[in-house]
Every structure is written in structure tokens, then in C-alpha cells.
Amino acid sequence: MDLIAALRTFLRVAEVGSFSAVAEERGVTQPAVSRQVSALEEHFGTRLVQRSTHAVTLTEEGRELVPAAQQLVDSADALQETTGRRRSKAVGRVRLSVPVPLGLYFSSRLDALLKKHEELSIDLILHDRLRDLIEEGIDLQLCVGEINDSALISRRVGATTxxxxxxxxxxxxxxxxxxxxxxxxxxxxxxxxxxxxxxxxxxxxxxxxxxxxxxxxxxxxxxxxxxxxxxxxxxxxxxxxxxxxxxxxxxxxxLMPAFPPARFPLTVVYPSRRNLPPRVRAVIEFLSEIIRADPAMREDADARAASHTEVYGQD
Structure with missing residues (x-):
């Protein structure tokens, strides 16, 4: 038995006093409505309504159940609304782990992300070593270098300079x-x-x-x-x-403009692709945009040469 569905039916029957009227509203048969109420009575071990040929009235136990049933249905509705909102909007907290230089860089640019998603919050964790995402409850980590952990989903978003x-x-x-x-x-x-x-x-x-x-x-x-x-x-x-x-x-x-330091990939990693919340997707897209906006973190060689020409003053 779907308890919430049965309680909804019971509450509507209590309000209108008729199985047939509720059945007509919902496009089902009168016996189907009656069976839902009977299933509730069996579940609670007590009679909830008195049936007659003219009307349905509540028993004392039925009247006592109404406030609690209404509260439970209201809570279920609120939970459904919240969950639905979370499925379509970036809502809630994201624990984001990034290397120190990138963390300092991003922290001065997070305003745009937080203004765009007003129900999103960021817990920024600065690191110099890779963290254990599962053990530490981290939603998202930006890593320098290749990622060889098959348990993680990875997405390359740029490269270091x-x-x-x-x-x-x-x-x-x-x-x-x-x-x-x-x-x-x-x-x-x-x-x-x-x-x-x-x-x-x-x-x-x-x-x-x-x-x-x-x-x-x-x-x-x-x-x-x-x-x-x-x-x-x-x-x-x-x-x-x-x-x-x-x-x-x-x-x-x-120093040594003829021998620029090697570049390493910048990779976003997270525990699972399945049912990735919009809040995490929003942060991934933000990180990608911020990195692409800096020529020195793009993966193409021309951006690399341009950044070093600017610093060293060479053609």
C-alpha cells in the first residue's frame, strides 16, 4: 500500500463524505477508492469510516486521524517540492577541493557564481595533495596531473602554466x-x-x-x-x-625562457556521473569557464606561447 496516496484519498473522502464523488474527481471506480480506505483501516487496525447507502461519515478514530494525516501529507508535498527544486536548480552546498593557487584565484571570482545561483553555497577546501573524496565528503575536486583512479569520473578542463x-x-x-x-x-x-x-x-x-x-x-x-x-x-x-x-x-x-616548465592537465574529478546534482554541475561549468577565460590555462600551445611572450618580452 502507498500510505501517502491512501491518506490523500482518506482526507478527501472525509472532506466530501462520498466514495463516489472522490472516484469521479480522480477518474477511478468507486470500489477503488473504497479499497484504499479499507487498506488504511487494516493498516491501523481500526475502523475509520461508517459506510451507508447515502453517505460516508468518520468514526471517532477517523476524526482523530485527520490532523496527523494532513500533517504527513503536507510534509510529503513539501519534500517533493524541495526535491523537485533541487533536481532543476543549483540548490545546496558544494564541497570543492582545489590546489592552493587555484583556490586563491577562484575565491576572488566566486561572486559571479553565487549571484547566478542564489540558493547555492560553496565550501572551498584548499589542498596541496589529493584528498579522499568519499571519506571527506567532497563533491568535486580540481586536480593537477593525470588521474588514474578508475573509481572517479574525470573531466579535463585546462592545463597549468x-x-x-x-x-x-x-x-x-x-x-x-x-x-x-x-x-x-x-x-x-x-x-x-x-x-x-x-x-x-x-x-x-x-x-x-x-x-x-x-x-x-x-x-x-x-x-x-x-x-x-x-x-x-x-x-x-x-x-x-x-x-x-x-x-x-x-x-x-x-628564468630560462628557452626551456619553459612542462605543463600538466587540470582535471575535475567527482565520485559518480549518476544523478549528478545541478549544484555540482553548476560548479563544474563555472570552473571550466574561469579556466578557459585565462589564456595561460588553455590547453592550446598558442596560449602558452602568448603568456610567456608577455612575461619575458620576447617574440
Whole structure:
């Protein structure tokens, strides 16, 4: 028995006092209405109505049931309305996990998303390592690098752009590195997050080039690495989102323009494609739009060259 449907029928019968009138309203037979009320009586173990040839009247137990039945039906209607609204609108909270540089970037641009979806809220989690989506209740995560977890749904939305940088006071009196191998003669600040973070990759006309670096300072937070670089502790490899303003202001100098740092994919991951809520879809689309709006995070090579031409001042 569908309890809510049966209660709706009972309440309407109680209101109009007739099985046949309710049957006519609903386009069903009178016995069908009577069977629903009888099923309720069997469910509750008591008679709810008195039947006669002229009318249907409520018993004492039937009258006592009316307020509770109405409350239950109203609650079911409210739940249905809320669920339906959630199926069609971006409603509720999204727990979004992103790397620190991108988190700082997005947090200054979230206003457009929240204005567009007034019933949406964002719980932004900044990370320097991948998080466990299921264990931590994360709806969506933006990752740097390839994703090999078959349990997750992934969608590539862009690519990173990074710069090799150092403060002028670090470079003073030192030979400026011109190729990756030269970095072995320098103090390098390692941004520790993936495992082999002391191996840096660069692009060259001959293909990808790697070099093992070393230094006296390492950190698992990109902003800590940036501050160490600004203070002249060594050479760092950091996202353009963190250092572009420092380069423009002369606080940091971009190095080795002939060997730009390798790019890595930016990938959105989430636990399941099935019944993906509109709130999560809205955030995925927002992330994609924000990334596409920055030429340095597009996947095409021309955007990459343009961003480096602007910083290095080369053709």
C-alpha cells in the first residue's frame, strides 16, 4: 500500500463524505477508492469510516486521524517540492577541493557564481595533495596531473602554466641558469606534494627535459614556497597564478625562457556521473569557464606561447 496516496484519498473522502464523488474527481471506480480506505483501516487496525447507502461519515478514530494525516501529507508535498527544486536548480552546498593557487584565484571570482545561483553555497577546501573524496565528503575536486583512479569520473578542463623564478637578491653574484642542467648548481626551493618533487620537467625543441634539483628549503604549500623565493632563499617553480604579479613588479625574475616548465592537465574529478546534482554541475561549468577565460590555462600551445611572450618580452 502507498500510505501517502491512501491518506490523500482518506482526507478527501472525509472532506466530501462520498466514495463516489472522490472516484469521479480522480477518474477511478468507486470500489477503488473504497479499497484504499479499507487498506488504511487494516493498516491501523481500526475502523475509520461508517459506510451507508447515502453517505460516508468518520468514526471517532477517523476524526482523530485527520490532523496527523494532513500533517504527513503536507510534509510529503513539501519534500517533493524541495526535491523537485533541487533536481532543476543549483540548490545546496558544494564541497570543492582545489590546489592552493587555484583556490586563491577562484575565491576572488566566486561572486559571479553565487549571484547566478542564489540558493547555492560553496565550501572551498584548499589542498596541496589529493584528498579522499568519499571519506571527506567532497563533491568535486580540481586536480593537477593525470588521474588514474578508475573509481572517479574525470573531466579535463585546462592545463597549468608555471614559471621558474628567483628574487634579484638571490641572483646577485650568481650565474643565471640558462638550461635545466644549470639548476644543479643552485639552491632550489622544492614544492613538496607528489613524491618526486625534486625532479623538475621542462619543454625544449627536442622534447621534455628533466633535472634533479636540490636545496636547503622545501615546503608542502605553494604560498610558503613563493614567500621563500621572494626572500631570496633560492629558485622556485610556481604557478603563474602565484607569481605573475611578482614578475611584473620586478620582485621575482622569470628564468630560462628557452626551456619553459612542462605543463600538466587540470582535471575535475567527482565520485559518480549518476544523478549528478545541478549544484555540482553548476560548479563544474563555472570552473571550466574561469579556466578557459585565462589564456595561460588553455590547453592550446598558442596560449602558452602568448603568456610567456608577455612575461619575458620576447617574440
Amino acid at each position: 608555471a614559471f621558474l623564478v628567483a628574487a634579484p637578491n638571490y641572483l646577485k653574484g650568481r650565474a643565471v641558469p640558462e638550461q635545466p642542467a644549470d639548476l644543479q648548481e643552485h639552491d632550489c626551493i622544492v614544492y613538496h606534494r607528489w613524491g618526486r618533487d625534486d625532479v623538475w620537467w621542462f619543454a625544449s625543441p627536442e622534447g621534455a627535459v628533466s633535472v634533479s634539483v636540490r636545496g636547503r628549503f622545501r615546503a608542502n604549500n605553494s604560498e610558503a614556497v613563493r614567500r621563500a623565493a621572494l626572500n631570496g632563499h633560492g629558485i622556485a617553480l610556481l604557478s603563474h597564478l602565484l607569481v605573475a604579479d611578482d614578475i611584473s613588479a620586478g620582485r621575482l625574475r622569470a
